[in-house]
Amino acid sequence: MLSAKNLVKTFEKNEKKGKKVLFNAVDDVSIDVNKGEIIGILGPNGAGKTTLLRMLGNLMKPTSGEVSLIEDGEVVSDERTIKKNIGYLSGNTKLYGRLSTRELLQIMGNIYDMSKEETDNRIEEICKILNLSEFIDNRIEKLSTGQTQRASISRCLIHSPEIYIFDEPTLGLDILSSSAIIEFIKNEKKKGKTVVYSTHYMEEAEAICDRIIFINKGKIICQGTVEELKKVTGDESVRDVFQTLIKKEGVDYEF
């Protein structure tokens, strides 16, 4: 189980006329992610979704608060161990264009402390799951958008993590590619893996998430299963729930 306690992240922001102001991008957020669960993080642009996910993935250190991994009642907060259990994917995690997918996966395996044999076997497996064989030895910069996305996913699979953190994984993809990712998430859940992901697509979240967390201005404003959320506002769909909640917060959110 991945557990985040009272996460706060403070940044310096450039206000008008270059004046620097401190603000909390994430403000006292606590999340417990249970094993085998799909959690959707929803919120308007600038709500702090990416910062929150970066802290969950240990890419960024929180200003205060703690992220820890609880396995069989044992609490681990060592950065390296947590990272080894997480596969992180976002629009900002681009791949090294001058390497081939195979070279990239081999190097990653090495860094995740896997033996050469282990890595090669895992690459064969991933190759089958994501159908990489036709382009695995081509330079990544030569791949098409869909192929690149598959290569990206293969990157977070190499070390067989228990938890996936995806920051808007379907953003800007066509229907085929994005549904492939949704399928992938569903399959991983079947294998008992945990997924935390953020998205702007409400229907997508409604379809696959066990639990949805709405955040705005760095704070959790509401969380629960799709049914629970609908009860809170009395709306019919997650989209409407979202709009009602955000309006209550005093933010006009444009879709």
Added chain:
Amino acid sequence: MNFKIIKALYKKEILDVLRDKKTVLMMLVVPLVLYPLLIVFGLQLMTKISTDMEEQNYKIGMDFEEKKLTGLFEAEDKDVEGYSISLVKTDEPKDALAKGELDAYVTKEVVDGEETFVVCYLSADTNSSYAADIIIEVLNEYSLSITTDLIEDAGLDAEYVLNPISLAARDYSSNEESAGNIMGSLVPFMLVTSLLMGTMYPAIDTTAGERERGTLETVLTLPVTNQELFFSKFLTVATIGIASAILNIISMGGVGVYMYKTMLGFSGRNGIDMGQFVPGIIICGLCVLAFAVFISAISMCVCVFAKSYKEANNYITPLTLVVMFASMVSIVPNVELTSNMALVPVVNICLLIRDLLVFKFNITVIMLVLVSNIIYGMLAVVLLGRIYNSEAILFGDGSASVQIFEKRSNMIKGGVPTLGDMWLVLAISLVAMIYVGGAVQIEFGYYGVLGTQFIILFVPILYALYTKKSLVETFRLRMCKANAFVGGLLMIAGTILLGMIVTGIAGMIFKNSATELTESMEYLLGDSFIKTLLVVAVAPAICEELMFRGFVFSSLEKKCSYKKAIVIGGVLFGAYHMNIVQFFTTAFIGMVICYVSYRSKSIFPGMLMHFLNNALSCFTMYYPDTVKKVAPILVSETVTLNDMVLMVLVGLALIYSGAYILNMKKVEKN
């Protein structure tokens, strides 16, 4: 740090960088293909030009009759192989020269009442210049033949009169030394430049390039610490830099040997024993390694702030220019590698290579260069590590903290300058002092020296005004309670006592610099006491205080903890004096004054302290006898151990009591 991870990251970086066309071009193609081609092509071009010149027919004009001279021209035409001469008789030689019918001509005119042969030619035309040279040569022969005739007419032996002594030169430099001398002026420049060029592209590629391609966050998802990340990147840049430097040296060495072999046939000299260069090359290799570390880390420090490849290129260009300019020092004759010079980065390595190639081995200097390069290298790596550990750099878009590049309407009124502003202002002031100051001092003498000090005042004030900073806050223009002055007075007295011991020790270690310092002080003695006091004590107390305790310390204090700000402020003040003996004392004094300024929040106690410190050394210089009577310890050449202990104790007591007085009243006020 986990070395297995560093190795894996290093492998990835090397693979990535080596597949970058720009890097490969700079690293392989330029040294291995372009340089040899350029040199071979250049040689052929030179051969062609000289052949053309030899086949040339020079049309030389004469507008007077002189049989013997004409004969000499004809003899020259026959004797000399290669070019030929056509002698043309003409009445309008100037027109013919203009039309190109003549290459040059000789005429007779009366200059200053004396009949003179005038050679007329066009310096803008190469052929005309050569023709003029030929005419001058023949005229000299003509002059000599007349002299010979005159001597013989007088019944003397012309051969003996013209050459009363026989003369021969013999070179006792070994072939190796002569070769080293030639290499010594070229190799350092080429080595430093190629090292820089080699590190430049990987430095940009692994930092700004990675940011631009968006792969940095991918690496951060891995179980890798920031330190492992930066260290592997740094190793990559250093490896590529060293590899490209080696390739450059091999390539240049190959071309050098080729040229030498082709020329050896003409010079008739014996071969060179390369074995003699081995010890020098090993020492150079070590220093170059340390230097490569330094230059890689520095170029990465610069690039890490850039958002894109293009921006990084812009940032690194000034660095390239500075390094290349500094490395040209080996070509300048008479620049010696002193212990002072051994501490200047880039310059020290160039001078050392030059010295080693002519077999000058000075162990102290070699160690100084090696150690200083290792220290600079380590400092640069530590700095890089610090920068890489900052999330603002990793996730941000690099920071533009230098305010002057903002639109002026966007600048906020008030506050103190940023650290970026501080570095910029320091750099501008220093450069202005060296160039403008140098010129002004030569032109105006004493008043020039005085005026130069005000450069360091005007630059920060103008900068603060332009960036709309609060002058009161930036320069601490507040009055303070009298206790700050009393405390400051006691503290500076203690500091002077301790400073004397520090200067004494530093002077023993760096003897050269100590002599330089005394000489520059004595140079001032020519003027009256008041004039010297003005330039040595009054002006620095105003200008340097406003700069260092005002602009510099205020920006440091805003960003760092006060302890750190005091230490850095002091070190910068020490470094500004650009003399190693003075460094330790001035840095110490700087720190003490920083502390007083910090506590009193005012510039004025510091000004008084600075004035007193400088005035005292000025007074000692002018009135040593008076000082000897009042405080003999200040001028005595030797100090006993007892005196030294006493000085330290009294000094510390003064500093502590000063600090007590400074702080005491402040608590009451609160």
